[in-house]
Amino acid sequence: MKKLLFLFLLLSSNAFAQRNLNIEETVFGPRTYAVQNLLSTAWIPESNTFTYLDATYQNLMQRSATSSWKEEVLISKADLEKILKEKFSGKEISLRIFPYDYNWLDKQTIKFTVETEESTYYVHYATDTKTISNFIEATNKGTNQELTSDYSKVAYLVGQNISIVDKQGQVTEVTSDTIDGIVNGSDYTHRQEFGINKGMWWNEQNDKLVYYRKDETMVTNYPLIQWEERVATVKNVRYPMAGMKSEEVTLVIYDTKTKQKITLQTGEPKEQYLTAVNWDPSGEFIYVGVLNREQNHLKLNQYAAKDGSFVKTLFEEKSTTWVEPQHPLVFSPKNKNEFIYQSDRDGFNQLYLFNTDGKLLKSLGFEQTVVSDFIGFTAKGESVLYSGVTNNGLDRQLFEVNLKTAKTKQLTKDSGTHSAKLNTTGTYILDQYSNLTTPNNIQVLDVKKGTSTEILKAGNPFVGKINNPKIEFVELQSADGVTPLTGRIIYPSDFDPNKTYPVMYYLYGGSHSQLVTNRWLGGAGYFDIYMAQQGYIVFSMDNRGTDARGKAFASATHRQLGQAEMQDQLKGIDFLKSKSFVDQSKMGIFGWSFGGFMTTSFMVHHPDIFKVAVAGGPVIDWKYYEVMYGERYMDTPQENPEGYKLTSLEDKADKLKGRLLIIHGAQDPVVVQQNSMQFIQGAIKAGKQVDYFLYPSHEHNVSGKERVHMYQKIADYFGDALRGKL
Missing domain, CATH: 2.130.10.10 (YVTN repeat-like/Quinoprotein amine dehydrogenase)
Structure with a gap:
């Protein structure tokens, strides 16, 4: 009997045993372990009721913020599909899920799109009469479709x-x-x-x-070799490089x-x-x-x-x-001669109220809060809602600012990343947020009372399935000593502070980016988690030049990309080296695009830090990059020859010491392959060995099953170099 009980307990414990992510889950894991959520939430206008799709995506549900009943079906996918088939008789109408792109036009009408093999239907559905009240059809042969507000015409x-x-x-x-x-x-x-x-x-x-x-007839044609034919062909794209003729x-x-x-x-x-x-x-x-x-x-x-x-x-x-x-511009619904203009003209991206004579009526900024998303006007047009960045760039909170007084209120409080919607009567907020340890919370906030009603509290989707990663935020100081920087460290599953571990230092560092945010998993990707579970300390940090910290923070890199960024990232490296559990002889670095540029920059400017590196789609010399982005940050090569020479990597391959793998998409129209080829040529001249891998059919990013292949290659490359095989 005891043996049978022991066997039962053993089988039970194995059934609930947690494991590490596998390599396929680095790509498909976010779908497999999706956090519980309400999809496509929206307030019904002039009401205290909101709608959303149920867990099966088959029904549009509604729930009141004021009554005790939990939820009810407003319309099902099956009923909607039947109505559509009756309206468009003879057409093959089949809905896989309820249209997730629905929006409320008024308190009785939703709009959405329905696609068939041949056409796209733009539809108004009246919820009171359960009929199609308006629609227009456009051919699917047309792209970039733009619809008139009265559904009378579609341009494509x-x-x-x-x-x-x-x-x-x-x-x-x-x-x-x-x-x-x-x-x-x-x-x-x-x-x-x-x-x-x-x-x-x-x-x-x-x-x-x-x-x-x-x-763009005057813009240089750039050749992309197509490999699928018996004899390879050339696809030309117009690519205006920095300093050259533009469109x-x-x-x-x-x-x-x-x-x-x-x-x-x-x-x-x-x-x-x-x-x-x-x-x-x-x-x-x-x-x-x-x-x-x-x-x-x-x-x-x-x-x-x-x-x-x-x-x-x-x-x-x-x-x-x-x-x-x-x-x-966003024009005021209350006064058509006034509009909201968004700019960082005063140091932080904020809102300004102008009239059509060009007169500044109000500066709507609040302290040093950066506007991340303009949400809209309140029902009477008296105030504006926006999502603002707080907590040294980590959090996103909902703010309301009065257009007349410029008085600002923060409507959400819990630390984290909020996605919030105010109903049209201004009485309730549907607030969804997560933070480092909170997968997803959805609540209704009573604006007047300041109370909240919990709608959904998602559990950790890893529990009972995947070893839960230990993730921490760290705060460091920028190299100029002015600004705090935020980093993220992920520990191995079996972390023991008395042992030492190799490091994967993952970085990006370019404009309009932010790797570390106070949301679920701290913004970490599943490959980061996978590598931590393989026994690496995984670290990332946002340097000067990245997003959400103001104009001075972003523009510190002007005319010399990569320099201030490396100085800041060195602070993160010093932090890691100060930890007894970090094996300083086994550190590797990985980045893509601007991160590939940063990775390669570290390997030639600071060659003694990292033993191994993987640079994906790297910019090697900014003169090979396109006009619009490149000239904003570097000016032209003619105007800034010193900056281009300083930041160029094609003549610095002789400084390389560690193992470097460069990966590039052969069809890349963003960072053209010429970048990495120039570095390879420089390495050959310098007698340096560099590993190189192409994905023949991919552009700037590698996706699908090939992305699984890519992550396996990177993991193997790190493993071979940092575990004694290279």
Whole structure:
């Protein structure tokens, strides 16, 4: 009997035994061990009720913030699918899940999209009558689809040209350019810098479309070799390298009533950036942020829609480093002659209230809080909501600022990363947050009472399955002694402070990035966790030049990328070396893209620190990088020859000591392969050995099963070098 009991206990303990991640889970683990959540939450307008998808994604649920009942089905996927099939008889309508992109238009209407093999349907569904109240169909052959607010028209791209389809299915070809290098309406204008995520904009009257017309015929063709054919072919992409000829962009208005086109008179020089494009609510004007190629002088200009003429400059913004418009104007629903402008002009990315005469009405900034996301206006248009960065860049909290008084309130309190939504009546906040030790909490906050009601408290998805990683934040000081820096350390599963461990130092360090944040797992990736479970101390830190800490913090790297960044990262290295459990003779470094540049920089500028390194898609010399990003931070090679020489790595391979693996996507249109090839050539000349690996069909990032292959290669490379095999 005792033997049987022992066997039962042994089998039971094994059934619940935890293990380390496997290599496949470094890529697919976030889906396998997803934190419990409510998907697609939204407040129903003019109510205290919110909606979300259930755990199966089959039903749209609703729950009141004020009543005791828990939840009920508002509409099921099955019922919606039946209604759609009846409306679009003869069409193959099949929903895998309830449309997760739904949004409330008013208290009785949601909008969403439905895709079939041939078409995309943009649909309004009335929840009171359970009918399709409005819709329009567009062909799936068209990309970059832009829909009018009244669902009367859809503009889309076919190749390099724009077409418009109306509700009757009539198609109008807006452009018909056939010259290679002339592209209309594309979001890939100015290489999607300056916050550009679309290339076409409808006015509020739904009768005029303004779009980018990009002329890149003068930009150098860059060859990408295609390997899938018997005889390899060449795919050319337009790639303007720093200091070379850039694209010329104009903005064109198309009038759907008269079929006429008008080009905005944005003037000379032709090599300038047209950013922050907005229609005036009246439809009479268009606002454009015109930024010079040097990226240090912005003019917010107003143009007349009737003839494209320049009307006036509302205001200008200048900097000794750079001006980087990232957001369009947001007009006040209460006063159509006032708008919110977002800028770091005073040192921190904050909000400003202007009128259309260009007068600054209010500075809406709060202390040194950085605005991370503009959320919107309250129901009456009296206040603005935004997500702001606090806690030395670690946290994201919800703030409300009154437009009249500029008085600011912080609406969320718990330390962590919040994603919060205020209902239209301003009475309740649906608050979702996580932090280093909290996987996910969702609660409803009563604005007036200050009380909270818990909706969901997610458990740790690793418990009972995967060894839970021990992760800590560390605070260090920047090399200039001015700013605190935050790092993240992940310990091996069987960590013993009396033993020593090898190190994987993972870094990025470039602009608009942040590796360490106060959210679940501290922002760590699953490969970081995997390597820690394999017995490594895994460390990351955000240096000067990264995001969420203000303009001075970001611009410390100007004209000499990699230098201040390395000085700060050396503080992290010193921190690790001060720990008795770190084996200083077995330290490795890994980074991708800008992180690949940083990794390679460390291996030639500080060659005695790391025994092994993996640099993915690395920039080797900024003269090989594109104009828009490269010149913002480095200026042109002609203007800054000393900076380009200092930061270039192609002539420094002779300093290399440790083992270096460079990985590159052979189809990379972002950091072209010429970068890594130049370093390889330099290593050959210097008699240095470098390992090199290409992913033939991948661009800048390696994805899918090939990413599993890549992580296995990196793990093996670290293991061989730091465990005595190399």
